[in-house]
Amino acid sequence: MALRVLSIFGTRPEAIKMAPVVQALAGAPGITSLVCVTGQHRQMLDQVLELFAIEPDYDLDLMVPNQTLNGLSARAIAGLDEVLTAASPDRVLVHGDTTTAMAASVAAFHRGIPVGHVEAGLRTYDLARPWPEEFNRRIVDVAADLLFAPTPLSARNLAGERLSGRVIVTGNTVIDALLATRDRIAADAALSARLAERFAFLEPGRRVLLVTGHRRENFGAGFEGICEALARLADRSDIDIVYPVHLNPNVNDPVRSALSGRGNVHLIEPLDYLPFVGLMTRAHAILTDSGGVQEEAPALGKPVLVMRDVTERPEAVEAGTVRLVGTDADRIVRAVSDLWDDEALYRRFAHAANPYGDGKASARIAAALQGEPVDEFAPTREEA
Ligand code: UD1
Ligand code: UDP
Numbered sequence: 001m002a003l004r005v006l007s008i009f010g011t012r013p014e015a016i017k018m019a020p021v022v023q024a025l026a027g028a029p030g031i032t033s034l035v036c037v038t039g040q041h042r043q044m045l046d047q048v049l050e051l052f053a054i055e056p057d058y059d060l061d062l063m064v065p066n067q068t069l070n071g072l073s074a075r076a077i078a079g080l081d082e083v084l085t086a087a088s089p090d091r092v093l094v095h096g097d098t099t100t101a102m103a104a105s106v107a108a109f110h111r112g113i114p115v116g117h118v119e120a121g122l123r124t125y126d127l128a129r130p131w132p133e134e135f136n137r138r139i140v141d142v143a144a145d146l147l148f149a150p151t152p153l154s155a156r157n158l159a160g161e162r163l164s165g166r167v168i169v170t171g172n173t174v175i176d177a178l179l180a181t182r183d184r185i186a187a188d189a190a191l192s193a194r195l196a197e198r199f200a201f202l203e204p205g206r207r208v209l210l211v212t213g214h215r216r217e218n219f220g221a222g223f224e225g226i227c228e229a230l231a232r233l234a235d236r237s238d239i240d241i242v243y244p245v246h247l248n249p250n251v252n253d254p255v256r257s258a259l260s261g262r263g264n265v266h267l268i269e270p271l272d273y274l275p276f277v278g279l280m281t282r283a284h285a286i287l288t289d290s291g292g293v294q295e296e297a298p299a300l301g302k303p304v305l306v307m308r309d310v311t312e313r314p315e316a317v318e319a320g321t322v323r324l325v326g327t328d329a330d331r332i333v334r335a336v337s338d339l340w341d342d343e344a345l346y347r348r349f350a351h352a353a354n355p356y357g358d359g360k361a362s363a364r365i366a367a368a369l370q371g372e373p374v375d376e377f378a379p380t381r382e383e384a
Contacts, residue, residue, distance in 0.1 A: 002030055002031060002032040003030060003031050003032065003090050003091070003369065003370075004032045004034065004087070004088065004089045004090045004091075005025055005031055005032070005033055005034065005089060005090065005091055005092075005093060005369060006034045006035070006036055006083075006084075006087050006089035006091070006092045006093070007021060007022055007025070007033070007034070007035050007036070007092070007093045007094075008035075008036045008037075008038065008080065008083075008092055008093070008094050008100065008101075008104040009037060009038070009094070009095055009100060009101075010037055010038035010039060010040030010041060010045065010062070010076075010098060010099075010100030011040050011041045011044070011045060011098050011100060012041055012044040012045060012047075012048060012270075012273075013096065013098075013174075013290075013291065013292045014095040014096055014098055014100065014101065015037075015045050015048035015049060015052075015054075016048050016174060016177050016273055016292065017095055017096065017118065017119065017172070017173045017174045017177060017292070018093070018095050018118065018173070019048060019051075019052035019054060019177055020052075020173050020176035020177050020180065020361070020362035021093065021118060021173055021362045021365055021366070022035055022052070022054055023052065023362065024362040024363055024365065024366040025366055025369070028366045028369070028370055029370070030370055031366070031369060031370065034057045034058075034087055034089060035054060035055075035056045035057055035058070036056060036057065036058035036059075036060070036080070036083050036087070037049070037056045037058070037059050037060070038060045038062050038076050038079065038080070038100045038103075038104075039059055039060055039061040039062045039063050040062055040063060040067075040072060040076070040098065040099060040100045041063060041247075042061075042063045043247065043270075044247060044270055047272040047273065048272075048273055051181075051272065051273055051274055052177075057087070058083045058086075058087065060075075060076070060079040060080070060083070062075050062076060062079060065249070066248075066249050066250070069099060069132060072099050072103075073099055073102070073103050076099060076100060076103035076104070076107075077103045077106055077107050080103060080104055080107040080108075081107050081110075081111070084107060084108060084111050084113060085111075089113060090113075090114070091113060091114040091115070091116055091146075091369075092104060092105075092108045092113055092114075092115055092116070093115075093116045093117075093118060093365075094108075094115060094116075094117060094118070094140060095117075095118045095119055095173075096118070096119045096122075096133075096137065096291075097119075097122070097130075097133035097134070097136040097137035097140070098133070098136060099132070099136065101117075101136060101137070101140050102135075102136035102139050102140060105117070105139060105140040105143040105144065106139070106143065108143070109143040114145045114146070115140070115143050115144040115145065115146075116144060116145070116146035116147075116148065116365075116369070117137075117140045117141055117143075117144035117146065117147050117148060117165070118148045118170075118173060118365060119137075119148065119150055119154075119172060119173070120137075120140070120141050120144065120147035120148055120149050120150075120154065120158060120165075120167070121141065121147060121149040121150075121153075121154030121155060121156075121157045121158040121167070122137055122150075122154055122157075122291075122312035122313065123137075123138075123154075123157045123312050124310045124311070124312045126310055128217065129217055129308070129309065129310050130215055130216075130217060130291075130308070130312070131216055131217045132216070133291075134312070141158065141161070141163055141165070142163065144163075144165045145164065145165045145166065146165055146166055146168070146368065146369075147163065147165040147166065147167045147168070148168055148170045148361075148364075148365055148368070149167050149168065149169050149170070150169070150170060150171055150172035150173075150356060150357060150361070150377075151169065151171075151172070151315055151355060151356060151377070151379070152169055152378070152379070153314070153315060154169075155167050155169045168364065168365075168368050168374055168376060169376040169377050169378070170357075170361040170364040170365055170368075170374075170376070170377055171356065171357030171358050171359075171360060171361035171364070171377035172295055172356040172357040172361055173357070173361040173362050173365070174292050174295050174296060174356065174357070175295070175296075175299055175354065175356055175357030175358065175359050175361065176357065176359050176360070176361050176362050177273075178277065178296045178299060178300075179299070179359045180359075181273060181274055181277045182277055182281065182300070184274070185274065185277065185278055185281075191274075192278075195274075195275055195278040198275060199242075199278075199279065199282065201266065202240050202242070202266075202282075203240055203264075205238070206237075206238055206239055206240040206264065207238060207239060207240070207284035207285075207340065208239075208240050208241075208242055208279075208282055208283045208284055209233065209239055209240070209241045209242070209283065209284065209285055209286075209287055209336060210242050210243075210279055210280060210283040210285075210286045210287070210288075211230065211241060211242065211243040211286075211287045211288065212243070212244060212246070212286075212288045212289070212290050212293055213226055213246065213251065213255075213288065213289045213290075213307060214246035214248055214251050214289065214290070215289040215307075215308065216250075218289055218307065218308075218327055219250045219251075221327070222307070222327040223251065223254050223255065223327075224254070224258075225326075225327040225328050225329045225332070226307055226327055226329075226332065227254065227255060227258035227259055228258075228329040229329040229330075229332035229333050229336075230243070230259055230265060231258065231259060231262065231265075232329065232333050233332075233333055233336055233337075234259075234262045234263075234264050234265050236337075236340070238340065239264060239336075239340065240264050240266065241264060241265045241266065242266045242268065242279060242283075243255070243259070243265065243266065243267050243268070244268050244269065244270045244271045244276065245267050245268070245269070245270070246270060247270060255267065277296075280293075280296065280297060280300055280302060281300055281302075283302055284302075284339070284340075285302060285303045285304070285305065285336070285339050285346075285349075286302050286303070286304045286305070287304075287305045287307060287325075287332065287336065288304060288305075288306060288307065289306065289307040289308050291312075291313065294306055294311065294313050294316060294322055295313060295316070295356040295357075297321070297322075298316040298319065298321040298322060298352065298353045298354065298355070298356070299352060299353070299354050299356070299357075300352065301321075301350050301351060301352035302321075302350065303321060303322075303323075303339055303346065303349035303350050304316070304321065304322045304323070305322075305323055305325045305332070305335050305336065305339075306322055306323065306324050306325065307325060307326065307327050307332065308324060308326065308327075309324060309326050310324070311324060313356070315355035315356060315379075316353060316355055316356070318355075319353040319355050320348065320349065320351070320353070321349060321350070321351065321352075321353050323335065323349075354379065355379045357377060358377060358379075360377070361377065364376070364377065
């Protein structure tokens, strides 16, 4: 009898990071792969499903404008309970630290269905940062019997917590998605030309600073600092700031009112994953509070300035390609200016490092689910 595996996800980053897993499971002997999306995100989720040709078996279509954490959690647990009954999976897979992941692990646990956690063991050990993600991922790890840790560090975190699940170091599946997408662009000249055309508004003489931001703990004062910094950086004549603005109204409204109308600040809609990878490749540096971008950019050799004070992804900080800069305007302006003005500093920052994965994470997860031996991910000494 084939093992029925139900992958549950709901937001853009979960979809990007679960897409290679869903693809690996689709071809895995002995596995029947099912997909449920909660629709915690809508437009930002759908673009990923389309790119990776994933047709969900279940779609709860939960998103409402400016949803609350409790409202979303309640609707997700109730909706997922019905899906678990209908789909009758032998196990569920969830990803990361979103409300969808937390609710899915609770719903499966209450139904006695084993949970596999992809991207297990990330920690700041500060429940306020990131909020509510640090809480969510710890709940999932308590519920899970299979803990797919992306790196040796995340595996060590789990080992220190006396959890009951088996820990397997797989690498992060985001690197699988990134490398496949980068290669798809590189192999298709017409596609590359279309991407270049799409960003034709960028001035050849200016270097691109790519910005993303959406963390809840940065709402309010944090975003004020970020916008002030971007406004000051826009005074430089050698910078093009491209900012695909997250659709959360707590981000979109303040960012657009603070920064609209400046010629070299390009506030655009969230980009589909493929053009976003193209833009990361084109960028001189990246300023972000995103988890996924912190993992992807080092693999592309792009310096990353992270607008947070702590990170659960310290591996690239240690590898020297990521720096924490917080949300203070002066500090952000100084850090970006240093990268623009100091070529030697830039070159030290801009070396490719891959501490998060080698592109084989999804194959390891599929192998583990098939009961096969797994050759765990081990970063090279320089990257570890
Ligand atoms: C969520 C996750 C966060 C993750 C982020 C990735 C939680 C608590 N937060 O935050 O961990 O890093 O996604 O982007 O799980 N919206 C749209 N269209 C979309 C997506 C969002 O309009 O496609 C708007 C809606 O008004 C929605 C709001 O954004 O209610 C907030 O979405 P939500 O998923 O609750 O929070 P995010 O800030 O996106
Ligand atoms: N991303 C994208 N389009 C964008 C911005 C980001 O496709 O306009 C991708 C990015 O490459 C990464 C993921 O979305 O894989 C990160 O999502 P986000 O920053 O929303 O969430 P986080 O990773 O912080 O949970």
